Amino acid sequence: xxxxxxxxxxxxxxxxANKIAGDLNAALLHEDRVCLAVPGxxxxxxxxxxxxxxxxxxxxxxxxxxxxxxxxxxxxRSNTKLIRERLLTNRAAAARLLxxxxxxxxxxxxxxxxxxxxxxxxxxxxLLLGMGADxxxxxxxxxxxKLDEALAQNAPILVPMRAPGALETRVxxxxxxxxxxxxxxxxxxxxxxxxxxxxxxxLSPSEAPISAVLTSADVHWAP
Numbered sequence: 001x002x003x004x005x006x007x008x009x010x011x012x013x014x015x016x017a018n019k020i021a022g023d024l025n026a027a028l029l030h031e032d033r034v035c036l037a038v039p040g041x042x043x044x045x046x047x048x049x050x051x052x053x054x055x056x057x058x059x060x061x062x063x064x065x066x067x068x069x070x071x072x073x074x075x076x077r078s079n080t081k082l083i084r085e086r087l088l089t090n091r092a093a094a095a096r097l098l099x100x101x102x103x104x105x106x107x108x109x110x111x112x113x114x115x116x117x118x119x120x121x122x123x124x125x126x127l128l129l130g131m132g133a134d135x136x137x138x139x140x141x142x143x144x145x146k147l148d149e150a151l152a153q154n155a156p157i158l159v160p161m162r163a164p165g166a167l168e169t170r171v172x173x174x175x176x177x178x179x180x181x182x183x184x185x186x187x188x189x190x191x192x193x194x195x196x197x198x199x200x201x202x203l204s205p206s207e208a209p210i211s212a213v214l215t216s217a218d219v220h221w222a223p
Contacts, residue, residue, distance in 0.1 A: 001214050001215070001216070001217050001218075001219060002217070002218045002219065003219045003221065004218060004219065004220050004221070005221055005222070006220065006221065006222040007222070008222055008223070009046075009189050009222045010046070011222065012187065012189070012220050012221075012222040013046045013047040013050060014050055015220075016047055016128075016185060016187060016220050017047050017050035017051040017054065018050075018054075019185065019218075020036070020047075020051055020054075020126055020128065020185065021051060021054035021055075021056055023125070023126045023183045024036060024054075024056055024061060024125065024126055025056050027125040027126065027182065027183075028056070028057060028060055028061075031125070032060065033060050033061070033062060033121065034060065034061055034062070034125035034126070035061075035062045035063075035064065035098070035121040035122065035123075035124045035125050035126075036061055036062070036063050036064075036095075036124070036125065036126045036127075036128075037063075037064050037065070037066050037124045037126070037127045037128065037173065037178075037181065038063065038064075038065060038066065038083060038087065038128045039065070039066045039067070039079070039128060039129055039130045039138065040065060040067070040068070040069075040078075040079025040080075040082050040083065041079070041082075041130060043130050043187060043189065044128065044130065044187065045082070045086050047128075047187070048083065048086035048087035049086060051087065051092065052086070052087050052088070052089050052090040052091060052092040052093075053090045053091055053092075054091065054092070055091065056091075057094075058091055058092050058093070058094040058095040059094040059095070059096075061092075061095040061096070062095065062096050062097075062098050062121045063083065063087065063088065063092075063095045063096070063097055063098065064097070064098035064099075064100060064118065064121075065079050065080065065083065065100045066127070066128075066129060066137075066138040066139075066172065066173050066178065067079070067100070067138040067139035067161075067170055067171065067172035067173065068080060068100035068101050068139075068170065068171050068172075069167075069168040069169075069170055070101065070106070070107050070160075070168055070169040070170065070171060071101075071168055072101075072103070073099075073101055077167075077168065078101070079100075080097075080099065080100070080101060083097075084097070098117055098118055098121060099114065099117070100114060100158070100171055101114075101171070102114060106160070106169065107158075107160040107169060107171040108160055111156075111158050111160070111171070114158055114171075115156065115157045115158050118157055118158070119157060122157070122177065122180070123177075123180045123181060123182055124177065124178075124180065124181035124182065125181070125182050125183065126181065126182070126183045126185070127178060127181035127183065127184045127185065128185050128186075128187065129178065129184070129185070129186045129187070129210075129213065130186070130187055130188070131186060131188050131193060131196070131197060131200075131210045132193075132196075133192050133193055133196050134196070135196050135197075135199070135200045135203070135207070135208035135209060135210050135211075136209050136210070137178075137186070137209055137210040137213060138172045138173055138178060139161045139163070139166075139170035139171070139172035140161070140172060140175060140209035140210075140212070141161065141163035141164075141165075141166065141209070142206070142207060142208070142209065143163060143164050144161045144162065144163035144164075144166075145161065145162045145163070146159050146160065146161055146162075147161070147206060147209065148206065149174075150172060150174045150175055151174075151175045151205050151206065151209070151212055152174075152176070153176060154176075155174035155175065155176045155177075156174060157173065157174060157177055158171055158172070158173060158174070159171070159172055159173075159174050175205065175209070175212040175213060178212075178213045179212060179213045179215060183218075184213065184216060184217040184218065185217070185218050185220060186210070186213075186214075186217050186218070186219045186220065187220045187221075188219065188220070188221045189221070189222050189223070190223065191223060193221075194221055197210070197219070197221075201214070
């Protein structure tokens with residue numbers, strides 16, 4: 001793991017967008033198509049605003065979310081809506097979106113269909129993750145109903161997740177798929193999350209799920 005400090009969040013986002021673009025370009029030297037996996041939420045929005053303008057062959061990039069709320073894609077709670085508005089625009093509009101949601105009452109009804117679209121594009125070439133103050137990442141929440149399944153070495157690609165305090169059912173990439181990414185970037189901001197991150201390194205993945213994906217990761221932090 002490599003811990004990188006920045007003087008402020010703006011500098012972090014600009015530098016990390018450049019790093020991700022460089023990683024994608026480097027991966028495309030060896031592969032016809034590559035997969036970029038990104039989180040939703042508010043933190044990566046400014047990074048997406050920079051990354052979407054990067055000069056690279058986006059038509060050869062598959063973009064997918066690390067996790068999604070089980071809500072329609074036009075909902076304001078939808079991570080898909082966020083990345084369509086903030087990332088899959090400008091030059092990046094040429095990228096192909098691999099969905100983590102399709103209309104169904106519950107994710108269990110359509111997981112095989114979703115996994116069949118993702119499986120051929122694995123491993124993830126470049127992964128971006130965030131972390132919550134509770135040390136969750138993607139939708140791998142401490143105390144979630146299927147966390148043990150999602151952390152298992154033989155975990156499926158996608159795991160439906162229901163967690164205390166989460167308003168909606170989620171679907172998340174498993175720790176196995178996340179940790180198998182060829183390049184991993186984790187973005188953390190603020191003193192509270194840095195303290196949580198330091199604590200996470202001393203805990204098990206079931207207590208601090210972020211610790212399941214730290215091998216060879218670049219961790220980017222700004223106050």
